[in-house]
Amino acid sequence: MIKYIGSKRTLIPAILDLVGRTPRARCVIDLFSGTSRVGHALKAAGYRVLANDHNAYAATLARCYVQADAEDVLRDATKLVAEFNALKGEPGYFTQTFCIDSRFFQPKNGARIDAIRQAIADKSLGSELESVLLVSLMEAADRVDSTAGLQMAYLKDWAPRSFNDLELRAPRVLPRARHGKGQATCLDAMEAAQLLEADVAYIDPPYNQHSYLGNYHVWESLVRWDKPSVYGVACKRLDVRQRRSVFNSRPGFAAVMGRLLASVRAPVLIVSFNNEGYLSREQMESMLASLGDGRASVTTLETDFKRYVGAQIGIYNPQGRKVGKVSHLRNKEYLYLVRRPATAGPDGRSSGRSAHSGR
Numbered sequence: 327m328i329k330y331i332g333s334k335r336t337l338i339p340a341i342l343d344l345v346g347r348t349p350r351a352r353c354v355i356d357l358f359s360g361t362s363r364v365g366h367a368l369k370a371a372g373y374r375v376l377a378n379d380h381n382a383y384a385a386t387l388a389r390c391y392v393q394a395d396a397e398d399v400l401r402d403a404t405k406l407v408a409e410f411n412a413l414k415g416e417p418g419y420f421t422q423t424f425c426i427d428s429r430f431f432q433p434k435n436g437a438r439i440d441a442i443r444q445a446i447a448d449k450s451l452g453s454e455l456e457s458v459l460l461v462s463l464m465e466a467a468d469r470v471d472s473t474a475g476l477q478m479a480y481l482k483d484w485a486p487r488s489f490n491d492l493e494l495r496a497p498r499v500l501p502r503a504r505h506g507k508g509q510a511t512c513l514d515a516m517e518a519a520q521l522l523e524a525d526v527a528y529i530d531p532p533y534n535q536h537s538y539l540g541n542y543h544v545w546e547s548l549v550r551w552d553k554p555s556v557y558g559v560a561c562k563r564l565d566v567r568q569r570r571s572v573f574n575s576r577p578g579f580a581a582v583m584g585r586l587l588a589s590v591r592a593p594v595l596i597v598s599f600n601n602e603g604y605l606s607r608e609q610m611e612s613m614l615a616s617l618g619d620g621r622a623s624v625t626t627l628e629t630d631f632k633r634y635v636g637a638q639i640g641i642y643n644p645q646g647r648k649v650g651k652v653s654h655l656r657n658k659e660y661l662y663l664v665r666r667p668a669t670a671g672p673d674g675r676s677s678g679r680s681a682h683s684g685r
Contacts, residue, residue: 327361327387328468329475331541334530334598337659338367340627341596344663345373345526348594352505353524355592357515358531360384360538362391365508366500368528374506378518380571381538383464383545385512389457392508396499403458406449407494410459416441419553424544428561429480435470435492439463439548442494447551457510460549462494467548469493477544479560515573516582519589527592531583532573533603540566579604584613595664600631600657607660618666631659 327333334341341364345351352374356365359377361384368375369392377388415437425436446459472481472488511518515531532538539546543562547554554563572582583605587595595617599610607626614624 327363327366328465328542328545329473330361330363331476331536332530332533333361334364336631337598337629337661338364340629340661341528341598342367342371344596344627344661345371345528347663348526351525351594353526355518355522355524355527355590356388356392357518357522357527357529357586357590359388359392359510360530362388364528364530366391366498369500369503369508372504374503374524375508376511376522376524377508378511378513378515378522380512380514381542381546382512383542383549384538385510386457386460386464386549388510389454390461390497390499393510394454394458394499395502395507397501399455399458400496400499402455403462403499404496406455406459407462407496410442410445410463411494413438413441413445416444418444420548423547423556423561427556428559429484430471430473430477430544431467432470432472432484432488435467435488438492439467443548443551458497458499461497464545464548465497466492466494467544476541477560478541516586516589519586519591523591525592526594526596527590528596528598529586529590530598531586532571533600535574535576537566537570537574539563539569539571576604580609580613587613587617593666593668595662595666597662597664598659599662600659602657610660610662614662614664617664621667623665625663627661627663629659629661631657 345354345368354368354373354375356375356377359365359379362377365375365377365388375392377392379385379388415434417433417437418440420440420443421433421436424430425433431439442463446456446463451459470488470490470492472485474481540562543566547563554565556562557564572578597614599605601607611624611626615622
């Protein structure tokens with residue numbers, strides 16, 4: 327999967343263990359799905375996964391790794407991967423913007439990305455198959471980029487991997503989970519929290535002021551293929567300035583997080599956070615314990631975690647000069663397991679229980 331700040335790869339065994347502690351759990355919400363690494367692991371474990379993210383590139387990853395099933399798309403995807411790998415490069419918007427105006431990719435690979443992305447658009451594929459091909463292209467581009475893992479900037483000198491030739495591979499799409507077909511949505515988190523219902527909800531919100539759209543704007547433009555106007559040295563989409571998440575605001579974070587937690591339709595919550603976030607461990611534990619009229623139980627797991635690569639190499643300005651020092655190389659990741667008391671809804675059913683539809 328693509329390089330991603332905040333990836334929960336090392337926490338997946340612990341997350342699966344916590345989900346497994348819920349008796350008869352069959353359906354799990356992943357409210358901020360990102361790369362869908364967690365959703366993919368949950369699907370592999372047999373759970374029906376409802377994955378959501380408000381960024382188009384993340385929703386595309388979820389449609390590939392959570393919603394699409396191998397028996398439906400993998401044969402056609404494999405044929406199309408071979409077809410697209412044979413295409414010659416044709417420079418266009420992507421090459422100009424991300425290889426010439428900026429230096430995220432070598433022009434030879436930018437031209438191939440242009441040609442393949444347009445070929446995908448011209449095929450008019452179904453949404454699941456198209457998402458699988460877009461993820462194949464996104465991951466191929468990620469393997470030949472010239473960044474430290476974020477698209478806030480590119481490296482001063484070309485990364486050795488950027489000289490490699492772009493090559494598509496079929497993503498590792500899973501067969502349908504035994505508890506039912508997954509679902510991917512591209513909604514605001516609050517809207518998704520009010521709409522989706524499951525046995526367990528996994529919640530991994532942004533921790534600080536850094537926008538995921540700003541960090542991965544190239545993928546957003548590649549997936550949307552809307553060829554937007556851009557600004558700055560990194561050639562960010564203009565809407566990076568407007569599409570700000572309320573979770574990236576320190577003054578508003580506690581209030582919106584509280585509303586979100588109260589809205590989630592699941593009796594068991596698993597919340598990821600860390601010690602660099604807007605809320606301390608004590609504040610988060612207090613907020614979670616207040617759920618269910620103060621009757622929620624909260625268990626906290628703490629893990630020492632290596633910071634993302636950009637934090638390890640230092641802070642550089644757009645001219646490539648180092649302008650800041652790294653304060654620390656590790657942080658603490660927290661997993662909070664929250665069990666809320668069941669309450670009867672207007673129809674007499676317990677709130678937070680999944681209907682398990684879509685099998």
